[in-house]
Amino acid sequence: MATADPRTSKASEPFDIVATYNDLLRSDPDLTMPIAAIEALVLLLTHSPSSTISETLDLLEKSTAHLKKSIPNPIGLSAGTDLFQRYLITTLQRPGQLGPAGDFNAIRAHLLSNSRLFIRRAKESRDKIAAFGRGFVRDGSTVLTNGGSRVVASLLQQAADEKGGPSAVRFNVIYVLSSPKGDIESPTAEPEGMETVRALRAKGVPVATIPESAVAYSLGKADVVIVGAEGVVENGGIVSRMGTYQIGLLAKAMGKPFYVVAESHKFVRVYPLGQYDLPIEQHVIDFKTQEEVDTAKQQQSNSANSPGTTQGLNSEFHPDAVDFTPPHLISALITDSGVLTPSAVSEELIKIWF
Amino acid sequence: MPPPSAPLTPGLASFLKSLKINPIDTSIDNLISLLKRRQIRHSRSCATATAYLLRSVISACRTSDASKLIERVQSVGRRLIAAQPREMVVGNIVRRVLGLIRDEAEDDRDGDFSLSEAGSESLPQTPRAGDDLSESLYGRHDGSASKPLSSLAAHPISMFSLLSQPESENSLPGSPASASPSGRLPAHPQNKDIRAEVLDGINEIIDELGQVDDQIAAYALDHIHSNEIILTHTSSTTVQKFLLKAAAKRKFTVIHAESYPNNHEATHATVSGTAPNDDELLSTESFQKPLIAHGITVILIPDSAVFALMSRVNKVILGTHSVLANGGLVASAGTRVIARAAKVHQTPVVVVSGVYKLSPVYPFDFDSLIEYGDSSKVIGYEDGDLVEQIDVQNPLYDYVPAELVDLYITNLGGHAPSYLYRIVSDHYRKEDINF
Numbered sequence A: 001m002a003t004a005d006p007r008t009s010k011a012s013e014p015f016d017i018v019a020t021y022n023d024l025l026r027s028d029p030d031l032t033m034p035i036a037a038i039e040a041l042v043l044l045l046t047h048s049p050s051s052t053i054s055e056t057l058d059l060l061e062k063s064t065a066h067l068k069k070s071i072p073n074p075i076g077l078s079a080g081t082d083l084f085q086r087y088l089i090t091t092l093q094r095p096g097q098l099g100p101a102g103d104f105n106a107i108r109a110h111l112l113s114n115s116r117l118f119i120r121r122a123k124e125s126r127d128k129i130a131a132f133g134r135g136f137v138r139d140g141s142t143v144l145t146n147g148g149s150r151v152v153a154s155l156l157q158q159a160a161d162e163k164g165g166p167s168a169v170r171f172n173v174i175y176v177l178s179s180p181k182g183d184i185e186s187p188t189a190e191p192e193g194m195e196t197v198r199a200l201r202a203k204g205v206p207v208a209t210i211p212e213s214a215v216a217y218s219l220g221k222a223d224v225v226i227v228g229a230e231g232v233v234e235n236g237g238i239v240s241r242m243g244t245y246q247i248g249l250l251a252k253a254m255g256k257p258f259y260v261v262a263e264s265h266k267f268v269r270v271y272p273l274g275q276y277d278l279p280i281e282q283h284v285i286d287f288k289t290q291e292e293v294d295t296a297k298q299q300q301s302n303s304a305n306s307p308g309t310t311q312g313l314n315s316e317f318h319p320d321a322v323d324f325t326p327p328h329l330i331s332a333l334i335t336d337s338g339v340l341t342p343s344a345v346s347e348e349l350i351k352i353w354f
Numbered sequence B: 001m002p003p004p005s006a007p008l009t010p011g012l013a014s015f016l017k018s019l020k021i022n023p024i025d026t027s028i029d030n031l032i033s034l035l036k037r038r039q040i041r042h043s044r045s046c047a048t049a050t051a052y053l054l055r056s057v058i059s060a061c062r063t064s065d066a067s068k069l070i071e072r073v074q075s076v077g078r079r080l081i082a083a084q085p086r087e088m089v090v091g092n093i094v095r096r097v098l099g100l101i102r103d104e105a106e107d108d109r110d111g112d113f114s115l116s117e118a119g120s121e122s123l124p125q126t127p128r129a130g131d132d133l134s135e136s137l138y139g140r141h142d143g144s145a146s147k148p149l150s151s152l153a154a155h156p157i158s159m160f161s162l163l164s165q166p167e168s169e170n171s172l173p174g175s176p177a178s179a180s181p182s183g184r185l186p187a188h189p190q191n192k193d194i195r196a197e198v199l200d201g202i203n204e205i206i207d208e209l210g211q212v213d214d215q216i217a218a219y220a221l222d223h224i225h226s227n228e229i230i231l232t233h234t235s236s237t238t239v240q241k242f243l244l245k246a247a248a249k250r251k252f253t254v255i256h257a258e259s260y261p262n263n264h265e266a267t268h269a270t271v272s273g274t275a276p277n278d279d280e281l282l283s284t285e286s287f288q289k290p291l292i293a294h295g296i297t298v299i300l301i302p303d304s305a306v307f308a309l310m311s312r313v314n315k316v317i318l319g320t321h322s323v324l325a326n327g328g329l330v331a332s333a334g335t336r337v338i339a340r341a342a343k344v345h346q347t348p349v350v351v352v353s354g355v356y357k358l359s360p361v362y363p364f365d366f367d368s369l370i371e372y373g374d375s376s377k378v379i380g381y382e383d384g385d386l387v388e389q390i391d392v393q394n395p396l397y398d399y400v401p402a403e404l405v406d407l408y409i410t411n412l413g414g415h416a417p418s419y420l421y422r423i424v425s426d427h428y429r430k431e432d433i434n435f
Helices: A017-027 A033-047 A053-070 A075-093 A100-113 A115-136 A150-160 A194-202 A212-219 A244-254 A290-302 A307-317 A342-353 B012-021 B024-036 B043-060 B066-083 B088-113 B129-144 B147-154 B158-162 B166-170 B194-217 B237-247 B264-272 B303-310 B335-344 B384-389 B417-427
Strands: A142-146 A172-177 A207-211 A224-228 A238-241 A258-261 A322-325 A332-335 A338-340 B229-233 B253-257 B297-301 B315-318 B329-332 B349-352 B397-400 B407-410 B413-415
Touching: A017 A033, A017 A053, A033 A053, A033 A075, A033 A100, A033 A115, A053 A075, A075 A100, A075 A342, A075 B158, A100 A115, A115 A150, A115 A224, A115 A258, A115 A332, A115 A338, A115 B158, A142 A150, A142 A212, A142 A244, A150 A194, A150 A224, A150 A258, A172 A194, A172 A212, A194 A207, A207 A212, A212 A244, A224 A238, A224 A244, A238 A244, A244 A258, A244 A322, A332 A342, A338 A342, A342 B158, A342 B417, B012 B024, B012 B043, B024 B043, B024 B066, B043 B066, B043 B088, B043 B194, B066 B088, B066 B194, B088 B194, B088 B417, B194 B237, B229 B237, B229 B303, B229 B335, B237 B315, B237 B349, B253 B264, B253 B303, B264 B297, B297 B303, B303 B335, B315 B335, B329 B335, B335 B349, B335 B397, B407 B417, B413 B417
Parallel strands: A142 A172, A142 A224, A172 A207, A224 A258, A258 A332, B229 B253, B229 B315, B253 B297, B315 B349, B349 B407
Antiparallel strands: A238 A322, A332 A338, B329 B397, B407 B413
């Protein structure tokens, strides 16, 4: 989901957390950003011989800050780092003052030896979500979805091939595909989500693919909207692929239920007040005069061989742009801890922070 | 509609009487057939019958093993729910009782945990060395640390489930073996009779069912002010008690929609104060004075006039059949029209409901929640020509989405619809939601 943006040159320490994070994301397409972040932090702990609590926490904090700074959209990532940090602090506090040194080593050993387990569990939580969410896909219904969310994909696929259950659900899918032209670097790339579309079609689910401009037109034929999320914020809204907000607004206007599927490790402690209040920099709205366009073009031709400036040019159609869908548009969040109303999210977050 | 009440009509009263003499299996079958034949209707009657039945089931169950009790209650519960799936209070009461048993079993476990701590450490079946290491770490601290700490460990914070011990893997919701969050319960021998405590708990539920209307009515003065115009619907006793409580202190006007054709007779009786003659409601409300006796102006209107009058109404107070986890509710037909009209006029909608009506079920399919009743109430069969040529439907219930409701008043106080999930999680255990 995040761009492979390895800035290995920025490494300020022998172990490069940013590169590790990016490598992890690249190596396993099923890995989500929070889990990759947790993995990176675990690897960091393996590489650093810190033996006291405060030393470790300090190291974690520094590396987290460094990682967040180096990634263009750190919202999903910070869910993982925050969770990891809070888990460590809570576990360290739990035993009271009963020989913290000994406990710390045990916890460290647990974390280091179980990093594979975290990844496996994160993937298992998708199955759990699929089990909770299966009820939302009814026989004969039409589901509208977008983006490349792996949780949504697994939910729909499980509904389609429910071999053990009473019967497979017969449903249709309207898949909103974002136009691939945004990706300047590889114009031949297919839009995100095509893989899911193929998998669903292979299972015999009729899938219609529509462009983002046809959402309002198609929504009348849909019974339910199911989307994924990059992060679930404190007020129960979601940060998700650009275009989700408009689908939410349209679903609300048409009275269609709008469900969000997300693992609970994506809950993140951010409270955005609106679209432009996200803690990330995205140049989606970029006002330009002809003069500025010309200068930009000139600059591009001047420095065509230096890769450092491509970032600025891509900004016009940033493929990783996200938007914020406020909680009042969301009917329910299907998570691995059950079906929650948006207001339940803040409680889950409060439980780990306070 | 209550069945015509002759002394011999099977119903709640006859069921409760027979419960004392009949063997338990007969009583279960008896309640199942009463539910199937709709001879026990009203939410509260169903809830009361279920609670009494489960009390007998548990006292007849000669075991003190929590997992056996849970199994027994689950099997009885499944049959009761299958008998009348739309009567969601039955499932709610079964879940409450299951939760009671689990709570007691866990208290027990906490109690003897420190004694058998050495044995419990080897129980979590994790082949990984790292897991075992820190599992034993937790185990030791649970036993030796103070009570609040051990309860923290017993109820893991759900967001940490990713990083913490892999106990979540074997505690799939609904499997009876996963009785406690840590999955250790079944292995522990019970050393006290949890049955007695569970029976006490069920008695508390029964008491709650008896008092719930009065508890809700206690909030009436906070919500009904002098000279207000209140609109209500159906002959719900919860709403009547709520209004009566306020009527003792304040003067206001009540507009009562008659809810034709399923409840209009009872509504007329409620308004005029002629004895409702309804022996299903065991309590004393049939002796209560009607609102008009308190000097309240009551205006009876047909349902079709609701929208026209809504602009003059200050508040809509509704009763309900059951409340769902997302804040929506299933109430008698006509409720949605009223709620929608209130929304258009920005009139606040208040729903009064006992907590026992609050169901953890998420409404995936609204249509399946709606029950259809006797169509002869719409057109009598004597109108043969018409009956032959048209399709007559008489839905008994409406689904009202959460966004049409402004406030729920339960016996615990007032809640926003979006807060109901919290009350659900307070009252029902996660593992019991789909038992």
